[in-house]
Amino acid sequence: MVRWRAETNSCRRAPMMPQILLCPETAVGAGTGHLRRAIRLCKQLSPDARIYLAPDVRDGVVHTVSHELGASWIERDPAALVAASAIVIDRPIIPREEVAALCQHAVVIGLDAGGSGRALCNYTIDIIPRLRDDGRANLRSTAFLELPRSVRSAPPAIYPRILVTFGGEDPKRLTPRMVEALLQTGEVNAQQVTVVRGPLAAWDAPGDVRVLDRPSNLMEMLCDYDLVCTSFGLTALEAAAARCAVVLLNPTRYHARLGKRVGFTDVGVVRVNRRALGLALSDPALGLKSAALVDRRASQSLARTIARIAQAPPARCPICRRPGGEPIFRDADRSFYRCSCGVLFRTAFTDPGIAYDEAYFFEEYRAQYGRTYLEDFAHIRVLGLARARRVMRAHKPPKQARSAKPRLLDIGCAYGPFLDAAQHSGFACSGLDVATAAVRHVRDVVGIPAVAGSISDPSVRDRWKPGDLDAVTMWYVIEHIDDLRPLLRWVQRTVAPGGVFAFATPNARGISGRLDRSAFLRMGPRDHVTVWTPTAARRVLRRFGFHVVRVVVTGHHPERFPGCGAVRPGTVAYRLLLGASRLLRLGDTFEVYARRREERE
Template sequence: MVDSTVVLVPSIRKDNGTGHLVRCLRWSAKYHWYIYIPLLTTKDKYGLDYWNERFPELIDKAHIIRDPIEGDIIIMDQRECPLDDYHLWRNHGPLVALDEGNTELRYWAQYVVDTIPPFIYQANSIQVSWNIKKGNGQHDKGVLVFLGGEDHQQLTRQLYYEALSWPLKKTKVTWISKDLSENKPDILPHKWEILSYIKDLDNKVSDYSRGIMSYGLTLINSLANNTPVLALNPSSYHEEITKMQGIPSLGQSIPTEKKFYQLWNDLEVPEGIWKDSFKNHRSIKQLIGELNITMNTCPHCHSNNARVLQRFPVKNYYRCSDCGFLYLNYLGQKEKIYSKDYFFKDYEKQYGKTYLDDFEHIHKMGLDRIQIIKKFWTIDEKKNVLDIGCAYGPFVKALKDQGFNPVGMDIAQDAVDYVTKGLGIEAYQDNILDWNRNIELQGVTMWYVIEHFRDLRALLNKVRSLLPLGGFFCFSTPNGEGISRKINLKNFLQASPDDHFTIWEPSLCKKILMDYGFKVRHIRITGHHPERFPKCIPFKSAVSQIFGLGDTFEVYGEKIK
């Protein structure tokens, strides 16, 4: 998203550390993004007055806003976002949840980014954006001690005085502590230094050979730079995460000298996730720039009250909490172009033959569908049947063969030319939402087309407006309750094309279509997709047919109001 308005909403809660805020302050200055920090301190949150005293240089360079504003992207960097903050921001723009620990927000946010391994929750992206320094590998500044930006328990001070009697006294150590800086200890070994703050700390952690830190973003950044770290944590929450991620820890209290050196002497960067997770990284700006994150609304009822069912890098699948519809929210910037390649190269890649090679097979399926139509409706020779997305015309040809008056419509000009010139059947290059031709219709059909429309409400209202009472509306679509979905939901959704914006389920069809004045007269469960079952055997096919679990189905509806 180029030149978009991005709003950062960092954690400013008391006892929640400073890492998330500092990260957002730096992004604000670097990328010219807004950052939300209220003016006054409250019972549970620090205001701008407090942070300006703590980080004056960062605050001065950041683009501070004191009240919520509308944004193209709202980045919630909260660690665990309170629900009141979520409700405050959800209507101001699409939400990106960054390293979010609140599972509820992970269900509701438009996009979820995890930068901290192990990635145990469902996320759209695990592209990390740490400040990995490409240097000569020389860690010449000794040991870095940083036990958080707040350190209310004064763990730094306690460790400092305990370590005065350890061999660590003879090692180069940098202690970062506002408390120690303002209240100098009586003893300061000549190789030790005390600093209140290190400007641009994330870019300098690689200068140190080792670290003693509480769990947080600075610790993670140190591991990303291959700097071994020993944790000393202020709470059971931090300690639990530290152990879960395999990071050596001293626990939540100052250790004895023996315990310290048992861990210190063999300290290394943990194997596995920590050495493999930071190989391919990109900045948060690069990630946001590659996406088209929009407000999430149900294509049927237009509600934004939906929980995510599955996340992928450039798409989310939601279940609407109001109407129950299952749908896709595509986040990529590239839209599908239905050109000649769609029916030839793309079709052949998926089905092993081009659309025209498959013409006779599709034409035969069309004849079967027409037999079902004839069971419920008689041919009206004075009216037409509009086939939306007619492609190269196998169904309009079947209609003509069976005595109907077909009209084709497709957005691909090459396909329309083939129908009009090659088959001699009336067809138009158009979008159904823009259709305004004075052609009297008996029926409308859409075979594997309906799922390509983002706004289902606009589409079905348009179809309804074109038909007389008693007119038929028939369509086919992939089955969101079929055998592929039953066996593995994630694989089913991952295989679903990025231009299939609705996932229809037979159990919901009657309710959905009745909202637009259509009564379902017949539902026919059809085939399954062999390409989704590389080792598919006839038994699976038979079972899916017997139990109505085919991967596709057809709906035959009538306008009754």
């Protein structure tokens, strides 16, 4: 809450450090796994994390956490939820309204999250495999499991030492059922069996079996057993990682389906299938099969991953600043949203790490297009002549304001092929680019004034006064800009009435975006912040004082039509498809030409 943030800011820590609030499940019957995970993460993320326990959480839970961590690591005040920059919810069921409220202020990370709130989480990590919703996870990996350090030297082929463990509560009394079934096979005697009794167990230990009462570190004890009988969940995965043989008796069909999907051997739901149990006990390969289910080498740090994700800003539209709502696509690095303005945007959880320097125009450009930007100069210049003609046609200044040559600024001008074309077409040109080598080339070789800098930098924008320009162009630049609102307002002020704002950008409603939006977004470059459609462009530009006078859909790819991968350029089929693509405006990119409306004052 406020105290925490103030204290963090004034002391040794940099003010930008994320403050992470861990919200574990604490409900009666939920077991202690979530709490243990939160305590562990809190220690690893220290000093930037706290555990949030709502005012109504049971005293026993609060004592457990403060005993492990100390009371200063616990937040009880709901105000803490507003102060945190990231919130990690580790609960199997989260209500939608709850996540919606939290997303306003923070990045919400769902850890093995379920319920209606899952879809709204900004980032989802599934560590324990799920049945549904797989497309809705940013990260899905058992490699985040904290695995036991004590491991058997080899998986067993016979199973004389058996552990039966069904969690802290075991409300379906799976423990006595399993013990009874084991003893009835005739192959197991009571001395071979150990049962784990949790703090809330409502059954009596059967007969002569050994009882472990509330073991404090069960995970590291698993390797002392040959066979672990449990239900699907953390303990099953830990036992497999310790290279024990594992059989599952599940409390629900849902657990059974999950267990089967991972590959566990199952002996029933609530009631033990005696035949299946007998087969498992006499299977010498059961140990090997179980051990193969968890890859120990893949172990990753969950804390490090959360610390990285927590750096992301809350999801807001770069134009409207409205909260993102439910992500429409997720991958490990990004979550995409569709704003009501029609623009798709993403939040990035890893730095795309692209600097627009010489390497970008040479190595990276070549990797993508097979030639360097300068080698492409003549080709882009030809495209530029057509674009400059369209800008000129869209330009309709009021009669009294007609100057000799309309003034054009190309933002992201690179090495200047468009500027060269626009100058040839009668514009008084200038360029702006973040790459200083490119700007030097424009000035010294192309012979057109150019400035080095970013249009996102207010001091760069201040170089142009209101009404200073008749045209602003951005060819494949707008999608790279993080905060578009100040830029669009600047364009609105700086372009004189009747002047033109034109840009080109990928088209989310082209053939690729329509056929498979997820694949289209997945393949999109990591440094693209927004994805536009012609309709969204019309709507957004209207809001910023522009009227779209022309949309040119480009990037037609007949070979991307379903079943047309083999169609070659030059054939009749190719020409027909090309015609259809143009007619239906299915190109994967588009250009928009918008005219500044006259203001009546």
